[in-house]
Amino acid sequence: MATIQDVAKAAGVSAMTVSNVINNHPNVRSATREKVLEAMARLDYRVNVAARNLRKGRTGTVGLAVPEVNSSYYGQLAAAIIAAAERHDLRVCIEQTGASRENELDALSLSRNRLYDGLILSTVGMGQADVERLKVDYPVVILGERIFGGPVDHVAMPNVDASQAATHHLIERGCRRIAVLRGPVTDEVDVSSLRHTGYRQALRAAGLPEDPDLVQTLHALTLRAGAERARGMVESGLDFDGVFCVTDTVAMGVLRGLADAGVRVPRQVKVIGFDNIEESEFLVPSLSTIDPDHDMMAQRAVDLLARRIEQTDPGGSESTEREEFVSDFSVVVRESTGGTGGPG
Amino acid sequence: MATIQDVAKAAGVSAMTVSNVINNHPNVRSATREKVLEAMARLDYRVNVAARNLRKGRTGTVGLAVPEVNSSYYGQLAAAIIAAAERHDLRVCIEQTGASRENELDALSLSRNRLYDGLILSTVGMGQADVERLKVDYPVVILGERIFGGPVDHVAMPNVDASQAATHHLIERGCRRIAVLRGPVTDEVDVSSLRHTGYRQALRAAGLPEDPDLVQTLHALTLRAGAERARGMVESGLDFDGVFCVTDTVAMGVLRGLADAGVRVPRQVKVIGFDNIEESEFLVPSLSTIDPDHDMMAQRAVDLLARRIEQTDPGGSESTEREEFVSDFSVVVRESTGGTGGPG
DNA sequence: TTGTATGCGTTATCAG
DNA sequence: CTGATAACGCATACAA
Numbered sequence: 001m002a003t004i005q006d007v008a009k010a011a012g013v014s015a016m017t018v019s020n021v022i023n024n025h026p027n028v029r030s031a032t033r034e035k036v037l038e039a040m041a042r043l044d045y046r047v048n049v050a051a052r053n054l055r056k057g058r059t060g061t062v063g064l065a066v067p068e069v070n071s072s073y074y075g076q077l078a079a080a081i082i083a084a085a086e087r088h089d090l091r092v093c094i095e096q097t098g099a100s101r102e103n104e105l106d107a108l109s110l111s112r113n114r115l116y117d118g119l120i121l122s123t124v125g126m127g128q129a130d131v132e133r134l135k136v137d138y139p140v141v142i143l144g145e146r147i148f149g150g151p152v153d154h155v156a157m158p159n160v161d162a163s164q165a166a167t168h169h170l171i172e173r174g175c176r177r178i179a180v181l182r183g184p185v186t187d188e189v190d191v192s193s194l195r196h197t198g199y200r201q202a203l204r205a206a207g208l209p210e211d212p213d214l215v216q217t218l219h220a221l222t223l224r225a226g227a228e229r230a231r232g233m234v235e236s237g238l239d240f241d242g243v244f245c246v247t248d249t250v251a252m253g254v255l256r257g258l259a260d261a262g263v264r265v266p267r268q269v270k271v272i273g274f275d276n277i278e279e280s281e282f283l284v285p286s287l288s289t290i291d292p293d294h295d296m297m298a299q300r301a302v303d304l305l306a307r308r309i310e311q312t313d314p315g316g317s318e319s320t321e322r323e324e325f326v327s328d329f330s331v332v333v334r335e336s337t338g339g340t341g342g343p344g
Numbered sequence: 345m346a347t348i349q350d351v352a353k354a355a356g357v358s359a360m361t362v363s364n365v366i367n368n369h370p371n372v373r374s375a376t377r378e379k380v381l382e383a384m385a386r387l388d389y390r391v392n393v394a395a396r397n398l399r400k401g402r403t404g405t406v407g408l409a410v411p412e413v414n415s416s417y418y419g420q421l422a423a424a425i426i427a428a429a430e431r432h433d434l435r436v437c438i439e440q441t442g443a444s445r446e447n448e449l450d451a452l453s454l455s456r457n458r459l460y461d462g463l464i465l466s467t468v469g470m471g472q473a474d475v476e477r478l479k480v481d482y483p484v485v486i487l488g489e490r491i492f493g494g495p496v497d498h499v500a501m502p503n504v505d506a507s508q509a510a511t512h513h514l515i516e517r518g519c520r521r522i523a524v525l526r527g528p529v530t531d532e533v534d535v536s537s538l539r540h541t542g543y544r545q546a547l548r549a550a551g552l553p554e555d556p557d558l559v560q561t562l563h564a565l566t567l568r569a570g571a572e573r574a575r576g577m578v579e580s581g582l583d584f585d586g587v588f589c590v591t592d593t594v595a596m597g598v599l600r601g602l603a604d605a606g607v608r609v610p611r612q613v614k615v616i617g618f619d620n621i622e623e624s625e626f627l628v629p630s631l632s633t634i635d636p637d638h639d640m641m642a643q644r645a646v647d648l649l650a651r652r653i654e655q656t657d658p659g660g661s662e663s664t665e666r667e668e669f670v671s672d673f674s675v676v677v678r679e680s681t682g683g684t685g686g687p688g
Numbered sequence: 689t690t691g692t693a694t695g696c697g698t699t700a701t702c703a704g
Numbered sequence: 705c706t707g708a709t710a711a712c713g714c715a716t717a718c719a720a
Contacts, residue, residue, distance in 0.1 A: 001458075001481075003696095003697055003698090004697065004698065004699095005697080013706075013707085014706065014707045014708075015697090015698080015699090015707085015708095016699080016700095016706070016707055016708080017705090017706060017707075019698065019699055019700095020699095020705095020706085022698095023699085027705055027706080028705070028706085029705065029706090032705080032706080046458060047697085047698080048398070048458060048696085048697050048698070049458060049459045050394055050397035050398040050401075050403065050458070050459075050696085050697080050698095051398050051696070051697035051698045051699090051712090052697080052698055052699080053394035053397070053398075053698095053712095054392070054394040054395050054397075054398050054696090054697080054698075054711095054712050054713065054714090055697080055698045055699050055700085055711080055712055056698085056699075056712085057394075057712075059394065061437070061459075068423055069413055069419050069422050069423045069426070070416075070419045070420040070422070070423030070424075070622070071419070072414075072416065072419070072623075074419075075413050075414045075415070075416070075418075075419035076414040078413050078414070078438075079412055079413045079414030079440065080414075082413070082438065082440055083440070091437060091439075091459075092437070092438065093405070093435060093436070093437040093438075094422075094426065094436065094437075094438055095435075096423065096426055096427070114345075114390055114392060114393060114394070115393045115405075115435075137345075223622065223623065223625075223626045224626075227626060252623070252626055253626055255628060256626040256627070256628055256630075259628040278414070278567065279416075279567065279596070279623060281567075282567045282568075282571055282596060282597055282600040283600070283627070283628075284599060284600055284603040284627075284628050286600075347712095347713055347714085348713065348714065348715095349713080349714095357690075357691085358690065358691045358692080359691090359692095359713090359714080359715090360690065360691060360692080360715085360716090361689085361690060361691080363714070363715055363716090364689095364690085364715095366714095367715080371689060371690085372689075372690085373689065373690090376689080376690080391713090391714080392712085392713050392714070394712085394713080394714095395696090395712070395713035395714045395715090396713080396714055396715080397696095397714095398695095398696050398697065398698090398712090398713080398714075399695085399696055399713080399714050399715050399716085400696090400714085400715075401696075
């Protein structure tokens, strides 16, 4: 493999000049530049990123720690983040944490030994008690629900408000006995608890009672769990006419489970989810849901991280206050709540 | 940031000894080891991976170039590959190529400037004409359909056989006018052409005519394209009683489109897909499909790549013949072809 | 068992 | 505008 030295020799210049050409420094005569470029092409020169990283103290790569990529939600989030990072000339390396607190702390505390310039961490296992662990000396952006007021930038969804809006939408459509399908109860503030809170607020605002039987706790927010629970709810004779699912994935399972149980959606039961994953529009019936503007969230998370990374530069700008960004949202009305919104 | 030198000073030993401790070399007295570990902990020492990479000429990271991660299929593939890579102590960095030939060649010819020890490349844009470009001096494994007999290891699906089996299944179930929904016709051997071939073989084997009207070419293998085309087929009065979709994503769209058009599946039309993405089981009706054993494919791809990487080591084993691995497959019968296979 | 010296390939500094 | 020198942090011969 040709090095800068080899190129320099071949072009009859110094290594420094080659480096200047590579990095588009202005002070290079175009004749010299030509010579160097020719030599580089001839020797098929490639920069050695490891050497450059060592010298610059920067890798041009950020880590993205998410529970998994093989789910619609995180897959789409990852894609949006990769795209946003590209605009900052950053690569993205994905770490799968499996939603375990240990793995999240791992990704955080090591950040893979400074393999990354910064880390975007989607917290679903860590909690408020771990907030101290966020005090690390490299750029971190938290993407998620479980940590607030931490020492790092934070991008979150409007979970409570949006869930209230979703539930309110069901009420508007005439539902009076609305079930909520949520994840396990922990002592953390997580996606489920926040969205559950929004659900309760909507019931209260409408003067509807909160029936504990209508609170359905799943062991995991999966297709299968949603399907099984929906079937179980019908078979057990539970009286309900609406379902608010804390994720679209669960809602998709619920649609399947209700179909199994012979319940018609939206006629007998209306269903709404949360996330607006791509598939929702194409289900039968198409799924009403909350759209939290993922692209914007991804963009902001990357922008914040990139800013922090720049701040660690020698000539970087002043360190600024920690930022908390909450995305916008909208209610997407489709067939599962009586809308007409199938695809196209 | 503490370096090995700082630790050495703090522990009263040489940098060499610290290095030995870090890398678990045997020849260190345990007393010395303790001292060093204590100093490392006290200074919060982290190895500088850039320096180590430069020194070792190896990064411990492999690239995975796929068209996108925000699709069920590639998301699930990526997850499987990340998991398999972990077993080899390799990190995975995902490059999204957007299915463009240029980006694929890019990922290949640079391999990001030796940022990766090797590359798993899912080819959907490159073609046989680009086979020369695969002659690079670092480990590459091709995952896909469009390149055969190339100079690198190759992991592929049993596209033709499996598609024949899928179509045969429709025939068995009584279909006589079976449409195929495929991607754009190129002059390459790609997913669509191979699976289309399998479809034709099944028709021929059953003595069924090949009606060109039943060959439906989509501009893209997306949910929307599938849905729109299915609707169009019904509205145009096309006579068909079965659909073979070259991917589950398209099939999912088709189920939606047929529902829009008021066509009952499986009663009036039977549908089968290809890939067995996770969602297929939970659709209404659940989707029959081909399961090509993705985990096995991912595992093999990573194993092959890891082997090549080892071979580039100074003390590495002999270079071996290029390998071509074709996965197994099975037909998964669910409701969309009259099976009972809903979830649970 | 531990230490010394050297170089991996690049770029920042500063001198010419 | 170009070049010499040094240093980034680590790991490896080799010496002690």
